[in-house]
Amino acid sequence: MAKQHVSTTLNGNAVEFLCESRQSLLDVLRDELHLTGTKEGCGTGDCGACTVNVDGRMMCSCLFLGVEAQGKTIQTIEGMANGDKLHVLQRKFLEHAALQCGICTPGMLIAAKTLLDHNPNPTEVETRYWLAGNLCRCTGYNPIIDAVLDAAKELRGA
Amino acid sequence: MSAVITEKKLKVVGTSPDRPDGVPKLTGTAQYGADNSLPGMLWGKILRSPHAHARIRKIDASKALKLPGVKAVITGADLPDQKFEYLGAERVAVNFWHMTRNILAREKVLYEGHALAAVAATTPAIAAEALKLIEVDYEVLPHVIDVDEAMKPDAPLLFEDMITRGIEPPPAKPSNISKRLGFKLGDPNAVFATADEVVEMSFKTAAVHQGYIEPHACLARADADGQAEVWSSSQGHFVVRTFTTKLLGMKTGDLRCHASEIGGAFGGKTVVYVEPVAVMLSKKTGHPVKIMMTREDVFKATGPTSGASMTIKIGVMRDGKIVAAHGLFKYQAGAFPGSPVMNGCMCGFAPYDIANVETVGYDVVCNRPKSVAYRAPGSPISAFAVESTLDMVAKKIGMDPLQLRLKNIAKIGTPTVFGTKLAHAGFAETLQALQKHPAYNAPLGKNQGRGMALGYWFNGGGESSATVNVNEDGTVVVATGSPDIGGSRASTAQMAAETLGIPYDAVRPIIADTNSVGYTQATGGSRVTFATGMTVINACNKVIEEMCVRAAKLWKLDRADVIWEDGSARPAGKHAGAFEPMPFKAIAAKRTATGGPIVASASVNAEGQAPGFSAQFCDVEVDPETGYVKILRYVAAQDVGRAIHPKYCEGQITGGVVQGIGWALNEEYIYDKNGRLENAGFLDYRMPVASDVPMIEAMIVEVPNPNHPYGVKGVAEANIVPPMAAIANAIHAATGKRLTDLPMSPPKVLAALDA
Numbered sequence: 001m002a003k004q005h006v007s008t009t010l011n012g013n014a015v016e017f018l019c020e021s022r023q024s025l026l027d028v029l030r031d032e033l034h035l036t037g038t039k040e041g042c043g044t045g046d047c048g049a050c051t052v053n054v055d056g057r058m059m060c061s062c063l064f065l066g067v068e069a070q071g072k073t074i075q076t077i078e079g080m081a082n083g084d085k086l087h088v089l090q091r092k093f094l095e096h097a098a099l100q101c102g103i104c105t106p107g108m109l110i111a112a113k114t115l116l117d118h119n120p121n122p123t124e125v126e127t128r129y130w131l132a133g134n135l136c137r138c139t140g141y142n143p144i145i146d147a148v149l150d151a152a153k154e155l156r157g158a
Numbered sequence: 159m160s161a162v163i164t165e166k167k168l169k170v171v172g173t174s175p176d177r178p179d180g181v182p183k184l185t186g187t188a189q190y191g192a193d194n195s196l197p198g199m200l201w202g203k204i205l206r207s208p209h210a211h212a213r214i215r216k217i218d219a220s221k222a223l224k225l226p227g228v229k230a231v232i233t234g235a236d237l238p239d240q241k242f243e244y245l246g247a248e249r250v251a252v253n254f255w256h257m258t259r260n261i262l263a264r265e266k267v268l269y270e271g272h273a274l275a276a277v278a279a280t281t282p283a284i285a286a287e288a289l290k291l292i293e294v295d296y297e298v299l300p301h302v303i304d305v306d307e308a309m310k311p312d313a314p315l316l317f318e319d320m321i322t323r324g325i326e327p328p329p330a331k332p333s334n335i336s337k338r339l340g341f342k343l344g345d346p347n348a349v350f351a352t353a354d355e356v357v358e359m360s361f362k363t364a365a366v367h368q369g370y371i372e373p374h375a376c377l378a379r380a381d382a383d384g385q386a387e388v389w390s391s392s393q394g395h396f397v398v399r400t401f402t403t404k405l406l407g408m409k410t411g412d413l414r415c416h417a418s419e420i421g422g423a424f425g426g427k428t429v430v431y432v433e434p435v436a437v438m439l440s441k442k443t444g445h446p447v448k449i450m451m452t453r454e455d456v457f458k459a460t461g462p463t464s465g466a467s468m469t470i471k472i473g474v475m476r477d478g479k480i481v482a483a484h485g486l487f488k489y490q491a492g493a494f495p496g497s498p499v500m501n502g503c504m505c506g507f508a509p510y511d512i513a514n515v516e517t518v519g520y521d522v523v524c525n526r527p528k529s530v531a532y533r534a535p536g537s538p539i540s541a542f543a544v545e546s547t548l549d550m551v552a553k554k555i556g557m558d559p560l561q562l563r564l565k566n567i568a569k570i571g572t573p574t575v576f577g578t579k580l581a582h583a584g585f586a587e588t589l590q591a592l593q594k595h596p597a598y599n600a601p602l603g604k605n606q607g608r609g610m611a612l613g614y615w616f617n618g619g620g621e622s623s624a625t626v627n628v629n630e631d632g633t634v635v636v637a638t639g640s641p642d643i644g645g646s647r648a649s650t651a652q653m654a655a656e657t658l659g660i661p662y663d664a665v666r667p668i669i670a671d672t673n674s675v676g677y678t679q680a681t682g683g684s685r686v687t688f689a690t691g692m693t694v695i696n697a698c699n700k701v702i703e704e705m706c707v708r709a710a711k712l713w714k715l716d717r718a719d720v721i722w723e724d725g726s727a728r729p730a731g732k733h734a735g736a737f738e739p740m741p742f743k744a745i746a747a748k749r750t751a752t753g754g755p756i757v758a759s760a761s762v763n764a765e766g767q768a769p770g771f772s773a774q775f776c777d778v779e780v781d782p783e784t785g786y787v788k789i790l791r792y793v794a795a796q797d798v799g800r801a802i803h804p805k806y807c808e809g810q811i812t813g814g815v816v817q818g819i820g821w822a823l824n825e826e827y828i829y830d831k832n833g834r835l836e837n838a839g840f841l842d843y844r845m846p847v848a849s850d851v852p853m854i855e856a857m858i859v860e861v862p863n864p865n866h867p868y869g870v871k872g873v874a875e876a877n878i879v880p881p882m883a884a885i886a887n888a889i890h891a892a893t894g895k896r897l898t899d900l901p902m903s904p905p906k907v908l909a910a911l912d913a
Contacts, residue, residue, distance in 0.1 A: 037185065043452060077186035093184055099183055100422075101371075101420060104371050105183055128849040135845060142854055
């Protein structure tokens with residue numbers, strides 16, 4: 001099967017890749033571009049571990065075809081920190097011990113960042129519902145919610 | 159008496175520093191099981207049975223092998239067969255005859271999803287295509303899913319020659335009952351007649367999955383000289399090495415296993431599924447081979463814990479003294495023997511001082527995936543039955559359920575049903591801490607109820623190894639063999655820093671591969687901070703000894719004239735004050751001049767672990783129209799011995815509780831009439847999401863374990879034991895209805911309300 005040529009903006013850089021038309025964006029990121037920070041937990045859009053940001057919206061990259069990335073702006077976990085400076089959310093996750101095994105963390109961070117991009121001052125309930133598509137089996141969610149609310153506060157300068 | 163280092167001296171232990179492995183996990187660079195690749199790598203995929211039970215007449219892979227890009231197909235016949243024998247301690251016995259048949263089926267497939275062949279191909283798509291070309295001739299057989307059905311004399315047999323162990327004389331006829339076991343203290347049957355009240359109830363629980371978010375995955379590379387390497391997501395890379403080499407007939411030292419970062423496990427990654435298959439495919443093809451399970455594979459073919467059927471009988475006096483108890487526990491083992499029913503029999507009544515107790519357990523095979531450890535394996539199941547019954551006992555004699563438990567709580571010296579005496583304090587202290595929580599007596603609203611329950615877990619010790627390398631700048635690298643699931647690098651580094659008297663960030667903890675550090679058992683049984691921690695402390699103490707030798711050399715003193723205090727060597731005795739104290743860093747810098755590298759290794763087979771204990775209460779609201787149970791408040795107290803890293807201890811407690819909430823309210827394996835799993839995905843196997851739960855309140859209780867230098871008991875498991883009963887008891891308090899069948903999902907709650 002001939003591969004498709006795709007041009008996209010990935011973590012701020014112009015990126016071109018070839019992929020089969022049936023390959024998911026998740027598989028392209030992991031297997032073609034070697035960006036394995038985006039994780040596969042289910043492949044069916046139910047766990048959120050593969051969450052990326054596409055043109056400002058959060059998306060399960062397992063449900064999005066690689067060819068659909070043509071002309072889009074995509075952000076993955078690899079583009080979240082600024083050089084050696086962690087994003088506030090990343091730092092708060094560390095401080096609040098909001099990761100145990102860490103497999104849900106990249107998707108959780110992208111989802112949380114998308115939340116704060118939309119709503120800089122979410123309530124606990126809004127945060128819980130926004131993150132309801134991102135499963136965490138380790139923490140019971142306490143420290144994740146704390147970290148997101150604390151990061152929101154710092155970003156607001158409160 | 160106590161050898162535990164007192165709190166006031168501690169600088170690092172008891173604080174919550176950032177974890178050393180945090181940044182790679184936050185930025186996406188950490189390498190989990192599926193993240194490893196090698197040049198020339200092939201993709202492995204596994205063919206799985208569509209039938210719950212069938213004889214394999216023939217497997218024909220000829221068409222698959224002709225597909226361009228397919229490099230190898232293997233079946234069970236490619237693995238050496240194993241001797242039929244149970245090895246190891248009874249609680250955790252393994253039988254490699256069974257294990258090899260679970261890796262790749264031979265005579266029969268025993269559950270839907272049972273692996274029976276594997277392919278290696280140049281792309282995942284070709285490997286998937288090849289699986290469709292493998293022709294299997296099945297003779298479909300009747301199947302059995304339910305444990306009570308499987309125990310009936312006319313049930314379809316998974317193994318035509320299985321004679322129940324543990325019955326004398328052995329039964330003449332084969333059955334699905336792999337084993338009967340039991341424990342007895344006193345004579346409960348005689349004493350029930352003297353009790354003021356006797357409550358007897360029966361319960362069922364559903365099989366539930368550990369639900370780790372990372373599917374099993376590995377990369378294997380085999381050389382023509384018989385050596386091989388594996389990178390996999392596992393709780394114990396030494397376990398991967400032991401099992402894989404045994405299953406493939408390799409020499410132990412020929413397989414080097416690396417611990418990838420592990421994306422959750424909860425007991426489910428203490429066994430192997432894909433590693434032996436990947437190594438064999440790599441051997442056959444001469445290429446590295448990567449295998450990743452799908453989520454559907456994970457649900458259908460990896461370890462849930464047992465569903466069970468149980469009957470509990472408790473006799474009590476009107477003053478609340480429990481005088482006799484009996485528990486009958488029938489656990490599904492899945493397709494091969496080995497449910498955690500023995501743990502269930504040991505743990506169920508362990509929180510209590512009861513003079514007359516008997517527990518009887520049955521390990522029963524049925525056409526489901528082989529059960530595997532899940533957080534305090536066996537204990538949450540029996541605790542659901544015992545703690546629910548106790549709630550009804552309290553109602554019957556009109557006593558507060560917490561007071562009933564406090565009156566009967568086990569103390570140091572209390573005999574257990576399994577023969578030993580309780581050697582540690584902490585149960586009563588934990589219960590009293592919960593009792594003092596201000597919300598325990600807070601008023602409740604309409605359709606709301608409060609329930610409580612207790613949970614016991616053994617905790618673990620066992621074999622661990624560590625090596626401490628001192629660097630020239632005064633930093634140290636601590637290598638252990640314990641995969642880090644939830645922050646053990648942090649606790650290891652804290653204990654090393656505390657012992658050596660150096661800053662936390664001067665310690666770099668790593669997980670070394672199987673050929674680079676001494677043997678270490680799996681990360682499981684809440685044993686790592688206790689046992690691996692102990693060996694790290696021992697290795698650090700050896701380093702301190704060497705540091706004193708080096709300082710003595712520099713000062714031209716005898717070793718006996720140097721002591722170690724506050725992270726520095728100091729002259730002592732008649733030389734006290736003769737030289738300025740020499741800090742760790744200064745001695746490290748003089749390494750070459752004083753004798754060369756400063757390295758110490760230690761290994762332990764740690765004993766003296768102390769049990770974990772959790773006491774919890776929750777408030778629920780039951781929607782009378784839908785049967786939906788909302789958790790309003792959840793408070794979990796747990797004795798951890800000492801919290802090395804309190805934030806990660808809290809995380810273990812809140813995480814275990816939320817898994818328990820899922821077990822209580824939603825999670826279950828649902829089979830159709832053909833024995834096929836109907837909910838093999840996260841959409842239909844509904845685990846708790848963030849919006850399902852409130853903030854869980856964790857209360858850390860610290861009653862130090864005198865057998866560990868810092869008092870550690872272990873924290874990871876006891877927390878999942880009480881929730882199912884606590885929630886059932888709260889539902890009963892809210893509605894007057896007693897639910898005895900897990901999960902307590904809305905349809906079941908509604909049916910109970912309408913009954």
